[in-house]
Amino acid sequence: MQRTLRIDPSDPRPIWRQIEEGVRHLVATGSLGAGAVAPSVRDLAKELQVNPATVSKAYQRLTDAGVLTVKRGEGTFVSDSPPVLTNGKRTELLQEGAVRFAGLARVLGASHEQALKAFDSAWESLQTVAIPDGSGDDESESGEDFE
């Protein structure tokens, strides 16, 4: 199972949103493939040491968004075809994120050029993670890096 979901107590986002976005990220990068078993609310809560209600809220939103599917009696799975965003929605979400990033860049006093450079290098670093090289069937991936 993937072990790359983390929560950061000094992250200003609420924990449920960190989980929600973390799962979206895992799905988007292929770490959690279509149809894969998602950790149960209980296990994930224990692993992250957070209230199960918090995980549950994130899962609820992910289910509503069609990213996760609950199969009764079996558990929670990544949807077989996680929703492809409509162009409008994608633009909206991108814009939201861009405003946050631009705001941060300005608060930090970064130039337009510096900000773009930072963005490009972040983009690059994510790309390398995103490519599930080979068959991608590494169920036994070490990743015990939770404390």
Place this chain on the structure above:
Amino acid sequence: MSAPEMPVSPLLAVDDLTVRYGRRTALDHLSLAVPAGSVYALLGRNGAGKSSLVRCLLGEQRPNTGRALLLGRDSWRERASILAEVGVVPEEPDAPPSMNARQISRFCSRLYPSWNEAGVRDRLERFGVPSDVAFGKLSKGQKGQVALALALAFSPRLLILDDPTLGLDAYARKTFFEELIGELADRGTTVFLTTHDLAAVEGIADRVGILSDGKLLLDEGMESLKQRFRRISFPAAAGDTGDTAVPEREIAALAPVAVAARGWGVEAVVSNYDEERFTRTRPAAANRGVEISALTLEEIFIALVGERKGGTK
């Protein structure tokens, strides 16, 4: 959190509670409520009044004014019947020192119709606490773990934990909270706990109270609490103009709850952060290296009650 807060009847409530010891006021007309299904963490420095509050909740202390209600009933008047329905992990867990955990569990099973002896055994196994060693010979941490195993054995709706992880090592703390999380997941147990372990409760509690001098400095949902606190750092030197003045008026205008001088400038903690307003009204701050960052619960606590002396960490 998810929806506007529903008026769920609280499983634990304190109403206008005052406790005095001679001239000293330990609790000063305190009121708070813990709705069903939530996890409330009460924080406070030593001497803030936490123990007095817990004693009132458990019916061990008669308040001078007001009352404490568990499951809607007065805990002083109906102590015995209430405690049969509430799981308690006291700060100093107490049991007959010569009995081992298995014997204690068997003894208790006769008092509680819904007692789950196998559950106690499983929990102690998960904790790694021997159930055949006399209670008096266990370490403080192990006694706490036995107390939790016993407290959960009859599936109480309400759990009261008084600094349950005090004296536990990191691994024992983790298993303790894992057990608690499992219980929350299975039963949605309502939990009231006092603690110094702020990092651990940060993810678990959905509501936080900070007690200071017998009064609540704060009583709020975790999420909104973390949303409204920010650290704003002002570097002393603004560029290379040689102007090293700290913008005192600007900082004062923020009405910070704490201000601290650092080697590189000044750090202010504000409790009224509003992202939109700050980004809009402070474009000038951009080029001066002003930084805004979120705070952990521990940092919020320290900003509000001051640096702890002899803290547990």
